[in-house]
Amino acid sequence: MTTGGNRVQWHRSGMVVSMAFLAWMYGAALQAQSEQVVEVTIKDYRFVTKQSTLRLGFPTAITVRNDDAVRHDFGSTMFEGIPTQIEKDGVIVYGRGVGGVFLDPKQDATIRFDMTRPGRQVFRCSIHPTMSGELLLLSAEAV
Numbered sequence: 001m002t003t004g005g006n007r008v009q010w011h012r013s014g015m016v017v018s019m020a021f022l023a024w025m026y027g028a029a030l031q032a033q034s035e036q037v038v039e040v041t042i043k044d045y046r047f048v049t050k051q052s053t054l055r056l057g058f059p060t061a062i063t064v065r066n067d068d069a070v071r072h073d074f075g076s077t078m079f080e081g082i083p084t085q086i087e088k089d090g091v092i093v094y095g096r097g098v099g100g101v102f103l104d105p106k107q108d109a110t111i112r113f114d115m116t117r118p119g120r121q122v123f124r125c126s127i128h129p130t131m132s133g134e135l136l137l138l139s140a141e142a143v
């Protein structure tokens with residue numbers, strides 16, 4: 001993501017943030033049991049992904065951990081235009097147009113959103129262009 005939009009939109013109007021937060025709380029309360037989780041570990045300049053079958057339209061949490069001693073980036077266009085929540089260091093940021101998250105050595109983060117786009121979703125590290133990985137999303141009919 002060298003040309004993407006704002007990576008994380010820290011500055012939002014308070015009203016948008018609180019409405020979004022309420023919406024998220026509502027969603028979390030309803031669907032805490034059905035969240036699908038993807039685990040991504042960054043090690044030796046590679047993305048190692050653990051995922052089960054991912055269904056569209058379900059709340060999804062991508063946990064990313066940087067096990068390397070250098071800074072990495074988990075960036076993707078899969079969040080484009082989708083309300084996305086990023087939790088890092090106990091701080092939750094919410095926005096649209098999120099491009100991804102930077103991770104310092106040994107840092108982790110959780111990205112939550114609703115999967116809505118089928119197919120292969122690529123993610124990359126903008127700091128190290130050779131690093132990339134992908135998720136495969138199946139449509140509901142294919143499950």
Ligand SMILES: [Cu+2]
Pocket residue numbers: 045071072073125126127128131
């Ligand atoms: Cu990297």
